[in-house]
Amino acid sequence: xxxxxxxxxxxxxxxxxxxxxxxxxxxxxxxxxxxxxxxxxxxxxxxxxxxxxxxxxxxxxxxxxxxxxxxxxxxxxxxxxxxxxxxxxxxxxxxxxxxxxxxxxxxxxx
Amino acid sequence: xxxxxxxxxxxxxxxxxxxxxxxxxxxxxxxxxxxxxxxxxxxxxxxxxxxxxxxxxxxxxxxxxxxxxxxxxxxxxxxxxxxxxxxxxxxxxxxxxxxxxxxxxxxxxxxxxxxxxxx
Numbered sequence: 451x452x453x454x455x456x457x458x459x460x461x462x463x464x465x466x467x468x469x470x471x472x473x474x475x476x477x478x479x480x481x482x483x484x485x486x487x488x489x490x491x492x493x494x495x496x497x498x499x500x501x502x503x504x505x506x507x508x509x510x511x512x513x514x515x516x517x518x519x520x521x522x523x524x525x526x527x528x529x530x531x532x533x534x535x536x537x538x539x540x541x542x543x544x545x546x547x548x549x550x551x552x553x554x555x556x557x558x559x560x
Numbered sequence: 561x562x563x564x565x566x567x568x569x570x571x572x573x574x575x576x577x578x579x580x581x582x583x584x585x586x587x588x589x590x591x592x593x594x595x596x597x598x599x600x601x602x603x604x605x606x607x608x609x610x611x612x613x614x615x616x617x618x619x620x621x622x623x624x625x626x627x628x629x630x631x632x633x634x635x636x637x638x639x640x641x642x643x644x645x646x647x648x649x650x651x652x653x654x655x656x657x658x659x660x661x662x663x664x665x666x667x668x669x670x671x672x673x674x675x676x677x678x679x
Contacts (some may be wrong), residue, residue, distance in 0.1 A: 453604075460615070482664075484663060484664040484665070486665035486666065488605070488662075488666070490605075494607045495655070495669045495670070495671060495672065496605065496655075496666075497669075497670055498660075498665060498666060498667050501660055501663065501665035501667070502663055502665065504579075507667065537564075538607050539604060541605075541607070541665070541666070542664075543664040548607060548610065548620070548621060549595070549607040549610065549664060550607060551604060551605045551606060551607060553604050554604040555570075
């Protein structure tokens, strides 16, 4: 049950777009359209931002979008805002039944 | 409104046990798969265990297999995690998390309960 690979940190200026990658294998990210993304502000509970690769839950800004190519999924945030500064985690279904998270990416808004 | 309220955390010595509980409300508990996810202080999220709505399917992370037991009581709208043979590395906030309907994402999270393993 290896964790999915995410960059430790990314940064961007207000108004810019950033992309966070999440790399797995054909047994998880590449094999199923069950990738999800979570936002966690310091001291807060994680919040679902994207599910099933590219779907946004009700109430989540359309500045957040998800995609997948091969074994790598991506979360893109456009029109970056100060409130987007947080930790972001990806997760995927795996062929062995359990779920797996990425190591997390700290987004800094400059 | 969906609510998940965990309880049962606390300070326990290495080798000790605890029973974590999660009281669910605001949705038809018996229709949803449920999970426990933990987060060690300053660390990332780690999936711990999942149980299907009817308890037919149960899964554990390798790191807790044989030591933790997930269960649920649909009549009481409650999810449980029996944690035994605790180690220092089990120190974490344990979240009760609902799985999205018909899929494998985590759509609602409780506030978490802190388990601290220390002598």
